[in-house]
Amino acid sequence: MERINESSILSDKENDIPDMINYEESDLNNSRIDQDVSYFPDANVSLESERDLNTTLNDTIQLKKNLGETFDQLTKPGQSEPGSFRLSVAEKIHEFEMKPPHTLPFDSFESESEPEAKNFSVYLRLRPTANSDNTIEILPKTTVAGKSVQKIRTHAPASSHSFKVARAGGSSTVKEFEFAEVFAQDASQQAVYERTVSPYINGVLAGESGLVFCYGITNAGKTYTVTGPDKTLTSESVNQSWGLLPRALKHLFELSGNNGTPYLSLHMSYFEIYNEKIFDLLSVETMTGRTAAHLKKSLHSISLHRVPSLADGLTFISQAKTNRRCATNSINKESSRSHAICQIQVLNESSNIKSNLWIVDLAGSERSKRTGGLRQQEAANINMSLMTLNQCLEGLRSSAGDKKNAVIPWRDSKLTRLFAAHWMGPYANRTSMVINVNPAASDFDETQHVLSYSSVARNIDTSSIPKEKAAPAVTVEYDNNGHRMVSGKPTLSQKIVNVIKKLSPHRFNASRKRKENSDDHDANSSDVFNFPVNHKKSRTELVKKDEKNAPHGSNSTDQKEINSLKMKVSVLEVENQMLKTQNNELQADVDQLRDQIESIEADVRDEVAEEMESQMRAMSQQYDDIIEKMKLQMEHLVSSGTVASASKLRPSRGEQKIVELTEQLEECEEEMQRMRKDQEDQIAVISAKFEEEVSKKDAELHSLREKLEKVLKGKYVNSFAIQIERSNETLVREEGGCSQGSSPSNPILLDDTQSTPDSLDVECEEIDEKNTQQTDIVCSPDPAFPLSRKNKNSVRHPFEELSSNSQSEQHSEVCWMKPNATLKQDPSTGFFLRPKGRKPKDAEYWDKNRGAWRLSVAMNDL
Numbered sequence: 017m018e019r020i021n022e023s024s025i026l027s028d029k030e031n032d033i034p035d036m037i038n039y040e041e042s043d044l045n046n047s048r049i050d051q052d053v054s055y056f057p058d059a060n061v062s063l064e065s066e067r068d069l070n071t072t073l074n075d076t077i078q079l080k081k082n083l084g085e086t087f088d089q090l091t092k093p094g095q096s097e098p099g100s101f102r103l104s105v106a107e108k109i110h111e112f113e114m115k116p117p118h119t120l121p122f123d124s125f126e127s128e129s130e131p132e133a134k135n136f137s138v139y140l141r142l143r144p145t146a147n148s149d150n151t152i153e154i155l156p157k158t159t160v161a162g163k164s165v166q167k168i169r170t171h172a173p174a175s176s177h178s179f180k181v182a183r184a185g186g187s188s189t190v191k192e193f194e195f196a197e198v199f200a201q202d203a204s205q206q207a208v209y210e211r212t213v214s215p216y217i218n219g220v221l222a223g224e225s226g227l228v229f230c231y232g233i234t235n236a237g238k239t240y241t242v243t244g245p246d247k248t249l250t251s252e253s254v255n256q257s258w259g260l261l262p263r264a265l266k267h268l269f270e271l272s273g274n275n276g277t278p279y280l281s282l283h284m285s286y287f288e289i290y291n292e293k294i295f296d297l298l299s300v301e302t303m304t305g306r307t308a309a310h311l312k313k314s315l316h317s318i319s320l321h322r323v324p325s326l327a328d329g330l331t332f333i334s335q336a337k338t339n340r341r342c343a344t345n346s347i348n349k350e351s352s353r354s355h356a357i358c359q360i361q362v363l364n365e366s367s368n369i370k371s372n373l374w375i376v377d378l379a380g381s382e383r384s385k386r387t388g389g390l391r392q393q394e395a396a397n398i399n400m401s402l403m404t405l406n407q408c409l410e411g412l413r414s415s416a417g418d419k420k421n422a423v424i425p426w427r428d429s430k431l432t433r434l435f436a437a438h439w440m441g442p443y444a445n446r447t448s449m450v451i452n453v454n455p456a457a458s459d460f461d462e463t464q465h466v467l468s469y470s471s472v473a474r475n476i477d478t479s480s481i482p483k484e485k486a487a488p489a490v491t492v493e494y495d496n497n498g499h500r501m502v503s504g505k506p507t508l509s510q511k512i513v514n515v516i517k518k519l520s521p522h523r524f525n526a527s528r529k530r531k532e533n534s535d536d537h538d539a540n541s542s543d544v545f546n547f548p549v550n551h552k553k554s555r556t557e558l559v560k561k562d563e564k565n566a567p568h569g570s571n572s573t574d575q576k577e578i579n580s581l582k583m584k585v586s587v588l589e590v591e592n593q594m595l596k597t598q599n600n601e602l603q604a605d606v607d608q609l610r611d612q613i614e615s616i617e618a619d620v621r622d623e624v625a626e627e628m629e630s631q632m633r634a635m636s637q638q639y640d641d642i643i644e645k646m647k648l649q650m651e652h653l654v655s656s657g658t659v660a661s662a663s664k665l666r667p668s669r670g671e672q673k674i675v676e677l678t679e680q681l682e683e684c685e686e687e688m689q690r691m692r693k694d695q696e697d698q699i700a701v702i703s704a705k706f707e708e709e710v711s712k713k714d715a716e717l718h719s720l721r722e723k724l725e726k727v728l729k730g731k732y733v734n735s736f737a738i739q740i741e742r743s744n745e746t747l748v749r750e751e752g753g754c755s756q757g758s759s760p761s762n763p764i765l766l767d768d769t770q771s772t773p774d775s776l777d778v779e780c781e782e783i784d785e786k787n788t789q790q791t792d793i794v795c796s797p798d799p800a801f802p803l804s805r806k807n808k809n810s811v812r813h814p815f816e817e818l819s820s821n822s823q824s825e826q827h828s829e830v831c832w833m834k835p836n837a838t839l840k841q842d843p844s845t846g847f848f849l850r851p852k853g854r855k856p857k858d859a860e861y862w863d864k865n866r867g868a869w870r871l872s873v874a875m876n877d878l
């Protein structure tokens with residue numbers, strides 16, 4: 017095994033620039049130039065030579081201008097038909113521009129045959145577990161848009177926090193995640209290698225870099241996937257437990273040897289990022305024992321070792337594994353406490369083109385509560401850098417979407433700076449992420465977070481990453497002379513350096529060596545990954561700055577205190593960030609659940625309405641059927657005349673009786689009404705007749721009165737009285753128009769006196785002498801007691817006895833009408849009224865039963 021001294025590696029090329037991230041020469045050229053400027057400070061360049069160089073530059077610009085004009089001449093419009101010179105030149109330029117830098121032009125290692133992926137390839141690997149927890153269900157592979165994809169379903173165990181949250185929110189405890197492929201617990205190391213790393217090997221030999229990293233919580237199988245068990249790395253024969261790294265090495269050796277390419281050499285760097293510091297795992301010091309010497313401040317100082325054979329490569333891997341920081345925690349007795357990065361560099365010695373394959377074993381994300389919390393600083397740094405990695409992934413995804421201005425915090429951790437070097441380069445699409453998962457129920461909650469980030473990574477479209485992301489931050493800085501330096505555009509000093517590099521490499525190198533001799537290797541204090549400086553200083557940098565700015569001689573105990581407080585703050589920040597993420601996820605779940613509830617409510621309402629409607633329709637139909645049935649039954653009964661059976665349809669007897677009685681009652685009422693109407697009609701007719709008669713008699717009486725007055729005034733009184741008497745004898749007055757005898761109803765018989773008009777003034781003495789008959793005035797409307805005249809001079813009342821009980825009464829009964837007495841008649845009833853002003857006599861009364869007045873008037877009373 018040939019071990020290459022790190023300084024020899026770093027300085028054996030003409031343009032001796034550390035090429036850990038060698039694509040930067042093209043893509044991040046300016047930052048490299050910034051660094052170069054530090055090797056060639058402006059102070060060392062005389063003004064004269066600067067003037068000369070400016071002239072050279074102007075000449076070059078003029079030359080370029082002339083070339084442009086010539087090109088325009090040749091490609092002016094009208095010459096752009098297919099096959100024309102203009103088109104072919106344009107095509108060539110386009111082809112040239114699109115071509116990624118450093119692609120090896122030879123055919124033997126043409127890029128992979130697999131379709132060029134635009135997105136990161138994200139795989140899932142489940143590690144075997146002792147217990148039978150079945151939290152992850154692997155679904156069959158499917159093809160989406162021509163690509164094979166595979167999903168898993170996670171089932172939250174009842175003991176998990178996710179389960180409780182899902183239940184509390186009413187959401188599902190099952191979630192789905194999609195991957196390029198899922199490796200089950202029994203998947204072989206070979207199967208994982210073939211899918212994740214193998215496709216990049218050809219490209220790496222052809223000058224195209226690739227990055228594969230394993231991500232997961234502690235004890236999920238990352239180290240196992242990357243390297244496999246230690247003891248298997250001792251032999252060159254492939255062990256089935258070999259991880260990705262030894263397999264990749266073997267594959268590279270096999271391919272480069274088979275293709276007869278002695279000009280290709282393999283080199284390896286292996287380092288770890290521990291507590292945000294870089295440690296070389298293959299430095300000379302680390303070979304003999306861990307000392308502070310293996311702490312490196314930049315990637316440029318990390319050793320790069322030539323790997324002449326597979327055995328040497330396996331030894332390096334084994335060595336690095338030994339040197340890597342591990343610790344025993346409550347979960348994993350050999351838990352990696354750092355991110356381990358292996359860089360296999362393929363150098364084409366004939367063209368000096370380099371390409372890299374990075375295989376990264378990340379430290380496991382963890383909760384200090386679960387792992388014991390004794391190594392808080394480690395845990396905080398691990399979580400912090402993983403959090404930054406996640407933020408960068410999220411930023412990349414957003415920047416490929418609509419958030420073009422999303423700030424990607426590359427510089428917040430060393431790990432992300434390294435990854436950014438690849439992701440912002442031309443081969444960002446050649447990235448595989450292997451998610452390692454332990455399906456144990458106890459790991460479920462943390463695994464969910466890991467899986468959610470895998471979804472983010474899967475959705476990064478590397479082709480859509482805006483150019484400004486690839487060369488971020490146009491940063492304004494000032495050089496030592498106060499000249500304004502704008503990264504992205506070469507400053508005058510940079511132009512000078514470039515020209516010197518081109519015109520006189522020897523002079524450039526000499527100047528650089530001078531610089532190296534005068535300065536410590538780390539004196540340039542440039543960033544380890546030589547990225548363009550961003551305005552936005554990272555927190556880590558600020559912390560560093562604070563440390564630098566701390567007053568000299570300050571108490572070291574205070575400093576320790578400050579550091580420990582800072583560490584606590586960073587732990588809390590990480591925890592806080594995790595909680596925020598969790599909170600956001602929960603909020604999203606809540607929103608989703610709210611939507612679900614609303615839609616479920618709407619569905620339920622619709623369902624209930626439909627159900628009710630259908631029930632009502634069914635009921636209505638039932639009633640219709642019953643009615644129809646009864647109608648048919650009735651018709652049948654009627655047509656068959658089956659009384660007996662028809663009687664079944666009758667209502668109960670009581671009801672029938674009620675109906676009958678009600679009908680009778682109604683009939684009675686109708687009859688009564690009819691009778692009443694008849695009576696009223698009759699009464700009306702009788703009344704009319706009576707009135708007519710009365711008016712007639714009134715007229716007669718009137719004439720008689722007139723005559724009587726005349727008689728009284730004259731000598732014909734007697735004869736006239738006799739005449740009255742005679743007429744009285746015959747006068748029968750019938751009530752209601754009935755003639756005496758013809759109708760029994762309401763006869764009213766009037767004797768002679770009665771018929772005498774009440775206003776009749778008679779000379780009683782004279783009459784009395786001639787008419788000594790007793791005269792009772794009786795009126796009787798009652799047909800049951802018709803009055804009759806017993807003789808023509810006397811009308812006997814049925815109560816005649818009353819008025820003729822004694823002689824004295826007999827005497828007194830002999831009543832004589834006062835000559836000037838006035839008897840008035842009620843026109844409506846036809847009764848005679850008691851003479852006005854007269855006091856009633858004992859013989860005078862109203863017989864209720866007969867409805868008649870009996871009047872006995874003693875003439876001598878008057």
Ligand SMILES: Nc1ncnc2c1ncn2[C@@H]1O[C@H](COP(=O)(O)OP(=O)(O)OP(=O)(O)O)[C@@H](O)[C@H]1O
Binds near residue numbers: 233234348379380381
């Ligand atoms: N696919 C596998 N087959 C057999 N054993 C495995 C597999 N994956 C992991 N293991 C075993 O599980 C244990 C933990 O694995 P490993 O150390 O690789 O986890 P890790 O994710 O690297 O953990 P940490 O982040 O703490 O370093 C080891 O004993 C390892 O041998």
